[in-house]
Every structure is written in structure tokens, then in C-alpha cells.
Amino acid sequence: MLRDLIIKNRSYRRFDSSFKIPEENLKNWIELARFSASGRNMQPLKYLISTNEKTNEQIFPNLGWAGYLSNWKGPAKNERPVAYIIVLNDKSLATNYFCDDGLAMQNILLGAVEDGFGGCIIGSVNKGRVAKLLELPEHLEILWIIALGKPAEEIVLEEMQENDIKYWRDENGAHHVPKRPAKEIIYKKL
Amino acid sequence: MLRDLIIKNRSYRRFDSSFKIPEENLKNWIELARFSASGRNMQPLKYLISTNEKTNEQIFPNLGWAGYLSNWKGPAKNERPVAYIIVLNDKSLATNYFCDDGLAMQNILLGAVEDGFGGCIIGSVNKGRVAKLLELPEHLEILWIIALGKPAEEIVLEEMQENDIKYWRDENGAHHVPKRPAKEIIYKKL
Numbered sequence: 001m002l003r004d005l006i007i008k009n010r011s012y013r014r015f016d017s018s019f020k021i022p023e024e025n026l027k028n029w030i031e032l033a034r035f036s037a038s039g040r041n042m043q044p045l046k047y048l049i050s051t052n053e054k055t056n057e058q059i060f061p062n063l064g065w066a067g068y069l070s071n072w073k074g075p076a077k078n079e080r081p082v083a084y085i086i087v088l089n090d091k092s093l094a095t096n097y098f099c100d101d102g103l104a105m106q107n108i109l110l111g112a113v114e115d116g117f118g119g120c121i122i123g124s125v126n127k128g129r130v131a132k133l134l135e136l137p138e139h140l141e142i143l144w145i146i147a148l149g150k151p152a153e154e155i156v157l158e159e160m161q162e163n164d165i166k167y168w169r170d171e172n173g174a175h176h177v178p179k180r181p182a183k184e185i186i187y188k189k190l
Numbered sequence: 191m192l193r194d195l196i197i198k199n200r201s202y203r204r205f206d207s208s209f210k211i212p213e214e215n216l217k218n219w220i221e222l223a224r225f226s227a228s229g230r231n232m233q234p235l236k237y238l239i240s241t242n243e244k245t246n247e248q249i250f251p252n253l254g255w256a257g258y259l260s261n262w263k264g265p266a267k268n269e270r271p272v273a274y275i276i277v278l279n280d281k282s283l284a285t286n287y288f289c290d291d292g293l294a295m296q297n298i299l300l301g302a303v304e305d306g307f308g309g310c311i312i313g314s315v316n317k318g319r320v321a322k323l324l325e326l327p328e329h330l331e332i333l334w335i336i337a338l339g340k341p342a343e344e345i346v347l348e349e350m351q352e353n354d355i356k357y358w359r360d361e362n363g364a365h366h367v368p369k370r371p372a373k374e375i376i377y378k379k380l
Contacts, residue, residue: 002195002304003218006225006297023379028193030376034369035196035347036296039313040257041355043370050380067230088377098313099334102292106226107196110300114192123229123288140377144289157225165231179224180233186220187278187330189213190240 064124254314
């Protein structure tokens with residue numbers, strides 16, 4: 001059921017890095033993104049997949065992890081993502097990609113979860129350095145990097161208290177994420 | 191299976207308007223949106239649901255339908271959406287909502303499809319007039335309007351030919367949508 005999949009689809013930041021993701025799975029998830037809606041049907045998004053260990057090691061230091069966990073510098077070596085999908089906008093096709101990025105990435109992540117994997121959308125990226133590292137041509141702009149792997153952390157959803165949006169980790173390492181309650185996000189029903 | 195749901199989730203613009211959507215379904219879909227990821231966990235998105243016939247009639251003329259179908263002025267009276275979800279950004283919480291809108295709307299639409307309904311994200315909206323009509327306070331900015339109902343049209347996915355992005359309708363009224371092939375959107379695999 002979709003609801004179960006959506007609840008299981010958390011922003012995972014720690015993985016079992018001994019578990020690799022087959023190329024076929026990654027391509028299947030991008031196929032799901034391909035079927036998502038696109039503003040004016042322009043479809044300007046492109047994807048670069050990396051499962052290459054050396055490239056992944058070079059990408060890693062350019063990513064910001066979990067801003068609110070100030071004492072945590074990101075996943076340890078054995079917890080790191082085993083694959084990245086770099087989401088690109090092809091500016092030669094369109095400068096405005098509307099909400100295509102979110103629509104497409106949600107499909108990718110739900111696909112990953114259905115296959116027993118998971119990931120996290122990272123927006124805090126040193127884009128200039130990653131673009132150089134990946135030798136991206138000028139017209140391909142990095143929008144987001146999806147870090148992927150076999151999740152190795154527990155994530156607990158909670159009702160938000162007193163407008164405190166900060167996620168936090170308990171003494172057992174479980175990651176707690178406060179969510180605004182339904183009555184707060186449904187502004188009105190007419 | 192997720193893939194089937196994603197393929198069934200097309201941008202439907204013609205509905206059987208005699209089929210109403212129960213309020214419970216609409217709330218369940220927003221619950222799915224509530225569980226989507228949010229940049230910095232800010233969760234600034236809010237939702238206004240309208241199933242009110244009079245309000246829906248007033249919203250309708252403020253929407254642009256299917257830009258490439260220049261001879262089609264939008265759904266006929268008996269084909270119109272029976273519900274709208276107005277996706278709002280609460281600017282008092284955050285001005286930057288990152289890709290939250292796409293992530294959340296994908297969940298809403300997949301939920302709708304799973305329940306036998308469907309919808310279309312509309313970006314071509316006379317936002318000023320809709321905001322006035324709905325008496326929205328200053329801090330709630332209209333991002334998108336999702337038109338929803340029981341789909342009453344056939345949509346055919348096709349491989350794009352010669353970079354022609356325009357969707358079109360055949361003589362039987364089926365709506366054809368060209369999609370860029372996988373080999374074109376996967377820029378590189380490392």
C-alpha cells in the first residue's frame with residue numbers, strides 16, 4: 001500500500017555500505033522519474049548515476065549532512081551512501097523546471113524504498129566543485145544530489161511540539177523527526 | 191506495485207463530474223503529503239481543500255488548461271474537477287520551500303490514483319484573483335492548484351520523436367504525451 005511505502009520513505013543518512021545497489025535498480029528508479037509530470041512537458045531534468053567508489057569518495061566531502069545535528073559530521077566510512085543520483089537541469093532545454101524536481105525525486109525515492117533501499121535528498125552541495133569533479137558541461141546545472149544505500153538507522157516520526165522543527169537523535173541513535181499535525185497544515189476545507 | 195501506480199498517474203484534465211470525492215479521501219492524500227520530506231524540516235506548505243460547487247465554479251475561470259491544445263478551452267461542464275487542493279506556502283514560516291511542493295504533490299496524486307481518482311497540477315493560475323476569492327491572508331502564497339476528480343479520458347505515453355515535446359489529441363479524443371527516452375535523460379553512469 002502506498003501509505004506504508006511513504007511512511008517507510010524517510011530521509012536516511014546512514015547506510016550499510018557493504019550493501020551495493022545493482023545498476024538495474026538505479027535505472028528502474030530513474031525510469032519512474034521519467035514517468036513523472038513535467039511543466040509544459042519540457043522534461044529538462046537529467047540524471048548522472050555514480051556507484052563508482054572513487055567518485056563517491058570525491059563527491060562525499062562536498063555534501064552537507066543534517067544541519068540540526070551540529071555534533072555529527074556525517075556518516076562514518078562504513079555508513080556512507082553507495083550510490084548517488086545527481087539531479088541536473090539541462091538549461092539548453094529549459095531554465096524553468098517548475099516543480100519537476102520534487103515530483104521526479106519522490107518517484108525515485110519511493111522506488112528505492114520499495115526495493116529495500118532508501119536515500120536522502122541533499123541540497124547543501126558544493127555545486128561548483130562537484131560540477132568540476134564530474135566534468136559537467138556548462139548547460140547542466142546541479143539541482144540536488146540523492147544519496148542512496150541500504151538504510152542503517154531508525155527514524156521515528158513525531159507530532160511537532162511548540163513549532164520546534166529541529167530533528168534530533170536519542171541516546172540509542174534513533175533519529176526523531178517532528179511533523180506538523182494535519183490540523184495545522186490543512187488551512188481550510190470549503 | 192509502485193510502477194503501475196506511477197504509470198496510471200497521468201495529468202488528467204477531463205473528469206466525470208457526477209463522481210464526487212469523499213472528504214476523507216482528500217484528507218488522507220494530504221496526510222500522505224504531510225509525511226513527505228521537507229527542506230530543513232521547515233514544512234511551510236499548507237493546503238486548502240475545496241469540494242464546494244460554487245467555489246469550484248469561481249476557481250475554474252482562473253485556471254489555464256493544456257497550453258499546447260490551442261483549440262481546447264478546458265473541460266466542459268460535465269468534465270470539470272470536483273475538488274481542488276490549493277497548495278500554499280506559508281511565508282511566515284519560510285520563504286524558501288525548496289522542492290517540498292513537488293515531493294508533497296506527488297504523494298497527493300499517487301494517493302488519488304490508488305483510490306481510483308486522479309488529477310492535474312495547474313501552474314497557470316490567476317493567483318491574485320484566486321487569493322481574493324478564497325480570502326487568503328497575505329502570508330499564504332498560492333503555489334499550485336491540483337484539480338481532482340474521476341478521470342474520464344485516455345492518456346497514451348509515447349517515446350518522444352525529434353525533440354517534439356507537444357502533447358496532442360487524436361481523433362478519438364485520446365491524449366498523447368511524448369516522453370524523452372531513458373537513454374536521453376540518463377546523462378552518464380559512473
